[in-house]
Amino acid sequence: MIRVENLSKRYGPTAVVDNVSFSVAPGETLVLLGTSGSGKTTTLKMLNRLIEPDSGQIRLDGTDVRQQDAPTLRRRIGYVIQDGGLFPHYTVAEAIATVPNLLGWEPDRIRERTDELIRKLQLPEAVLNRYPADLSGGQRQRVGLARALATRPPVVLMDEPFGALDPFTRRHVRRELFGLSELQETTVVLVTHDVAEALELADRIALMHQGRIVQIGLPGDLTNQPANDFVRDFLDV
Numbered sequence: 629m630i631r632v633e634n635l636s637k638r639y640g641p642t643a644v645v646d647n648v649s650f651s652v653a654p655g656e657t658l659v660l661l662g663t664s665g666s667g668k669t670t671t672l673k674m675l676n677r678l679i680e681p682d683s684g685q686i687r688l689d690g691t692d693v694r695q696q697d698a699p700t701l702r703r704r705i706g707y708v709i710q711d712g713g714l715f716p717h718y719t720v721a722e723a724i725a726t727v728p729n730l731l732g733w734e735p736d737r738i739r740e741r742t743d744e745l746i747r748k749l750q751l752p753e754a755v756l757n758r759y760p761a762d763l764s765g766g767q768r769q770r771v772g773l774a775r776a777l778a779t780r781p782p783v784v785l786m787d788e789p790f791g792a793l794d795p796f797t798r799r800h801v802r803r804e805l806f807g808l809s810e811l812q813e814t815t816v817v818l819v820t821h822d823v824a825e826a827l828e829l830a831d832r833i834a835l836m837h838q839g840r841i842v843q844i845g846l847p848g849d850l851t852n853q854p855a856n857d858f859v860r861d862f863l864d865v
């Protein structure tokens with residue numbers, strides 16, 4: 629369970645995140661949707677302390693995230709970014725093993741989990757010894773997800789995870805990935821500016837504009853009862 633209360637972040641005179649509050653239930657997928665520059669990425673990065681808020685509180689299963697050091701926290705929170713966010717000099721196998729290694733897993737356990745993930749994500753075994761440059765965009769995306777899920781973190785944050793893919797591959801990959809039972813048990817916060825993607829993946833949507841949440845609710849709530857003209861225009865309903 630993630631609970632965010634009155635979160636704010638300024639850069640100079642501009643409040644890029646302005647008093648944002650929301651909660652995400654275990655296993656739920658919350659999509660932060662909004663225009664470019666509305667504060668989605670900044671909000672997401674405050675959840676795993678890549679950015680420190682100016683004010684407000686973030687609790688993960690009841691514990692304030694500031695009470696944990698950032699590296700420990702990030703091992704409990706998977707993070708997936710556009711194009712996978714893979715290091716160019718790590719092979720796929722090394723990338724997936726990153727967090728398990730940090731946690732001191734035995735090599736056999738790492739190998740078993742890696743095999744399980746590539747099977748579930750339908751990656752050919754041959755990719756394990758390849759570098760990101762030698763993968764397709766869709767494969768890089770899957771490897772990024774495999775790396776994030778390796779130690780079964782209870783929470784996974786995703787920032788435009790399908791942004792680098794062409795529209796066809798994008799639809800295909802996201803359907804496949806979100807069909808994974810593992811991901812269905814995980815609490816996910818996903819950032820996108822793509823309305824169709826939000827409507828397809830979200831249990832709930834928080835629509836952001838100018839650093840604030842304009843409306844939060846079930847996809848059907850936003851489309852059937854838009855809170856104002858901005859929501860109506862953005863969703864084109």
Ligand SMILES: Nc1ncnc2c1ncn2[C@@H]1O[C@H](COP(=O)(O)OP(=O)(O)OP(=O)(O)O)[C@@H](O)[C@H]1O
Nearest residue numbers: 639644662663664665666667668669670671819821
């Ligand atoms: N380090 C920074 N210094 C100054 N301004 C910043 C910094 N990081 C972000 N901003 C500004 O904060 C605002 C919100 O940025 P953010 O990346 O959170 O938006 P976003 O909704 O994720 O947009 P996009 O979809 O384009 O990534 C933008 O106007 C951005 O220029």
